[in-house]
Amino acid sequence: xxxxxxxxxxxxxxxxxxxxxxxxxxxxxxxxxxxxxxxxxxxxxxxxxxxxxxxxxxxxxxxxxxxxxxxxxxxxxxxxxxxxxxxxxxxxxxxxxxxxxxxxxxxxxxxxxxxxxxxxxxxxxxxxxxxxxxxxxxxxxxxxxxxxxxxxxxxxxxxxxxxxxxxxxxxxxxxxxxxxxxxxxxxxxxxxxxxxxxxxxxxxxxxxxxxxxx
Ligand code: SF4
Numbered sequence: 001x002x003x004x005x006x007x008x009x010x011x012x013x014x015x016x017x018x019x020x021x022x023x024x025x026x027x028x029x030x031x032x033x034x035x036x037x038x039x040x041x042x043x044x045x046x047x048x049x050x051x052x053x054x055x056x057x058x059x060x061x062x063x064x065x066x067x068x069x070x071x072x073x074x075x076x077x078x079x080x081x082x083x084x085x086x087x088x089x090x091x092x093x094x095x096x097x098x099x100x101x102x103x104x105x106x107x108x109x110x111x112x113x114x115x116x117x118x119x120x121x122x123x124x125x126x127x128x129x130x131x132x133x134x135x136x137x138x139x140x141x142x143x144x145x146x147x148x149x150x151x152x153x154x155x156x157x158x159x160x161x162x163x164x165x166x167x168x169x170x171x172x173x174x175x176x177x178x179x180x181x182x183x184x185x186x187x188x189x190x191x192x193x194x195x196x197x198x199x200x201x202x203x204x205x206x207x208x209x210x211x212x213x214x
Contacts, residue, residue, distance in 0.1 A: 001210060006031060009140040009209035012110070016143070019112030020205055023196035027112075031209040033061040033139075040135055040206060041066055044100060049074045051095030053103035053123040056165075057137050057213030063102070078122075092122040096130035103127070104213050105136045106158050107150035108143055108205065114194040115150040117159060124192035127203070134203045139212030147193065158214045159188050 001009070010029060017027035030036035040063065044050065050067060052075055058064060067073060076098055078091040095101065103123055107115040114136065118124045127134055144150035160172035168185035172178050178188070197203055 006209055009207075012143060013140065013207040013209065016108060016110060016112055016207060017205075019110070023112050024200045025112070025114075025194075025197055025203040025205065026201040027205040027207060029207045029209070033208055033210050033212060036137060036206050036208045037061050037063055037066055040102070040137065041070065043133075043135060043204070044070060044073065046070075047072045048099040049076065051098035051101040051126060051131055052077045052079060053095070053101055053126060054079075055102070055104040055137070055213060057104040057139060058102055061137070061212065063137070067102075092120070095122065096126055098126075098131045100133040100135060101126040101131035102135045102137070105138050105142060105205070106154045106214075108138050108207075109146055109150050110143065111146070113147060113150070114192075114203070114205070115144070115147065115154065116192045116194075117154045117188050118190045118192070119187040121190040124190055127192060127194060132202070135206065136203065137206045137208060137212070139208050139210050141211040142213070151191075155188070161214045163187050 013029040020027040030039055050073060052064060068075060076091050076095045078088040105114045105116055116124050144153050155178040159178055160176050163170045164173045166187060168187060170183045170185055171181050
């Protein structure tokens with residue numbers, strides 16, 4: 001990011017944070033992933049049970065290793081490689097009662113709407129209700145002008161890239177664009193648009209002035 005991109009990111013992030021606050025959600029801005037990681041770690045109280053939801057953003061910034069190093073923390077991690085698919089599913093159920101859920105958002109609009117698309121639905125379910133606190137780490141690359149462009153970004157960029165990452169056999173892996181497939185391996189099943197929350201500041205969006213995740 002050059003100085004002009006950094007300035008754009010910070011300016012737009014602060015506009016979004018104001019709009020999140022109008023929707024009873026909280027937001028904050030960090031110019032770098034490293035600073036965002038430190039600030040998120042400081043939000044985690046001792047003894048907290050943390051639910052890990054899918055996010056290349058959190059994974060690539062080394063957040064999970066840093067959380068695991070905190071004293072007295074339990075991580076509910078369905079991405080462990082040493083457990084069966086049934087055990088992973090059970091951890092996704094258990095995560096719904098965690099103290100804190102951490103993930104990213106597929107997109108965020110300028111007026112502060114969080115837009116997501118899930119295959120299984122556990123991530124959008126936990127964002128909506130369950131864990132007492134939700135922390136979403138969102139790079140400036142996920143900012144969309146409005147709902148329509150947020151959904152287009154997800155369908156024609158984030159989902160095909162994720163489909164390729166998962167190694168599924170869906171048409172978008174070949175074409176790069178969504179064709180609304182009916183494949184049994186389809187990863188796009190549940191839309192979520194969060195426009196606000198009755199529990200003030202339950203959702204905290206950490207906007208980051210870098211391109212992170214998909
Ligand atoms: S609906 Fe199917 S084709 Fe479209 S992005 Fe999802 S997996 Fe790919």
